[in-house]
């Protein structure tokens with residue numbers, strides 16, 4: 087008898103589990119064998135036995151978690167047999183090294199685990215690739231029709247315009263250290279900002295790694311000694327610490343998909359909210375489901391009520407996995 | 418509309434006054450006529466637009482978006498206009514663009530029946546940020562903190578004109594103010610307005626040490642009333658009541674307007690007065706900001722004018738005359754109204770005489786004395802010297818810091834907004850908030866204190882161990898059922914940090930209540 091999808095992959099305490107392959111995907115607690123979609127800390131955790139991920143995700147895990155983050159590691163390279171299934175990794179367009187994972191059982195439906203993904207062109211990672219599947223397991227971080235992210239180049243333009251309008255005020259942009267930081271730098275460069283950009287210490291090693299991987303970020307200087315740098319990037323937590331006191335009359339900014347909603351921007355106390363997201367917005371999310379045409383949609387985390395309602399209207403069977411432990415958007 | 422939407426967004430998120438000025442002045446500089454003129458009118462609330470109700474907006478959205486998706490979205494976003502701006506389906510026509518002038522013209526000229534169609538059509542043609550700007554316009558809900566004064570200063574920046582001159586010209590013109598912008602750019606001066614606002618003369622604070630070398634005989638003195646400074650202008654058949662920043666407030670005071678039967682412009686204090694008794698400021702507050710006032714309110718809270726200066730009279734500009742002569746002209750003028758009287762001159766031969774009067778005023782609504790040079794003309798702005806205000810000493814209490822929140826702009830990253838409380842039995846009851854009063858050095862010390870004494874965090878707010886006493890000075894006290902303490906302070910500020918004083922020795926709520 088052909089196994090059903092929910093017999094092949096299902097949620098457990100430790101996260102999403104593939105039974106015929108005996109592995110977890112992005113497990114929330116230590117497991118024997120983990121497949122990791124990308125290096126964000128809520129997806130890539132330490133302490134597993136064996137970890138399989140793209141080469142870049144493994145490098146990033148080593149940088150963030152230390153060389154001994156897992157007992158053994160394996161680079162995902164082409165379709166690979168694990169137990170009774172074949173797995174393959176495909177670019178997700180989310181951050182450097184991010185992948186969607188396709189699980190192909192010998193018999194039964196093909197299941198695609200999207201991880202976090204984004205379809206807007208992003209200069210710091212490979213573009214999202216469509217992957218044919220029968221069951222599509224998607225995130226729904228921005229699963230409401232109010233989330234329509236503007237072109238990130240427009241947002242970078244607003245940042246550069248504000249720096250021109252207030253030439254004497256440093257602009258401090260809150261960014262998640264992996265992905266968002268490098269993307270904002272690349273966007274600022276594309277918008278014509280050639281001057282050195284100052285970065286908080288927490289961003290340094292990941293920026294260096296991007297440069298090693300051939301992603302040109304231009305001149306970067308430490309925020310502790312910014313010189314003439316007007317643009318300063320830091321993790322948002324730095325804004326609440328005395329670190330920020332070294333800057334005179336700064337314009338506080340924050341780059342995140344949540345900045346669409348003014349109340350969220352107010353909560354952050356920022357003067358220049360920038361809507362720059364590494365996740366699919368509502369039009370991309372719904373278009374992806376239409377493009378892939380799966381028989382079923384499963385939703386890992388986010389505002390799943392909105393996406394489920396949409397699937398209901400479209401006549402696509404959907405169900406929430408309600409995985410707890412993934413942040414809304416780790417930014 | 419794109420530039421206007423961007424302007425609104427920047428203003429909404431920019432706390433600093435100087436930054437707001439920069440943003441506004443660049444907008445006025447870079448935006449062509451007539452959009453900038455309509456934007457100016459809209460920002461300062463001088464344009465009457467047809468108001469769109471929330472229920473109409475909801476109905477328009479429900480015709481386009483699944484009801485359940487709309488409800489989930491509205492729950493998440495929390496603001497109706499914002500939800501609709503974001504959720505409205507994108508149409509291909511969005512590139513067609515709509516100017517501020519077009520939007521304003523449509524909102525002004527469309528009848529009630531055609532309005533839903535017009536709004537929907539506009540929304541179809543706009544991008545999400547512009548939609549939000551339009552909906553904020555249409556719901557009369559801009560809330561970007563731009564006063565007429567701030568707008569005037571922005572218009573004057575980097576131009577040969579002054580904010581005061583702009584104020585005088587502006588009041589006679591209609592949106593989109595083309596002659597105003599032309600004149601600011603160096604063109605001809607537009608004709609004077611009817612019953613215009615004249616920029617007011619302001620005073621500076623003074624101390625006994627400042628007064629000592631001055632000769633008392635050179636000055637007149639009056640009470641300083643705790644009301645609202647107004648300029649009442651009746652000229653050419655028009656009657657206008659202006660606040661000291663030039664905003665028209667006549668709609669809230671029809672009783673005053675009705676009694677302005679003279680020809681001229683006078684300067685004085687707006688008060689609530691029942692027979693001879695002047696009511697506290699809180700009574701006046703009940704009438705402020707109203708678009709209309711009911712009969713009952715007019716009877717229970719009757720407004721009065723107490724005059725102290727005269728700017729024009731029966732076609733003659735008196736502003737160049739010395740105060741002594743203006744006062745004589747004011748006393749000679751006839752105001753046929755029981756609501757209007759003159760602020761009396763105080764008799765004094767020495768500064769000590771005046772200090773004694775100031776220390777024991779006959780009414781609580783007096784907040785000090787005004788000292789004005791007899792030979793000074795009426796000069797717009799705040800020249801130092803001719804007019805002084807000598808306030809009563811502020812009230813003070815010793816309170817305990819309870820909560821702190823970080824500031825904006827120059828105070829980014831510093832905990833600078835404080836909630837303080839007083840003892841009520843075993844409990845500390847919050848009684849107010851203070852944002853200023855301390856020096857930069859003290860700000861750094863307070864910031865360090867907050868970081869070391871946080872017991873809990875609620876988002877951006879830190880709850881503090883109740884250990885630090887601060888002296889809080891304030892200008893007045895009102896009963897307020899909305900506050901847990903039942904009291905609301907006016908202009909509270911941290912006047913001293915009492916590092917030396919144990920929290921147990923801070924004042925009790927009863928002490929504050931006794932000051933009421």
Ligand SMILES: [Zn+2]
Pocket residue numbers: 124126129180202416
């Ligand atoms: Zn992620």
Ligand SMILES: [Zn+2]
Pocket residue numbers: 126128129202412413414415416
């Ligand atoms: Zn995630």
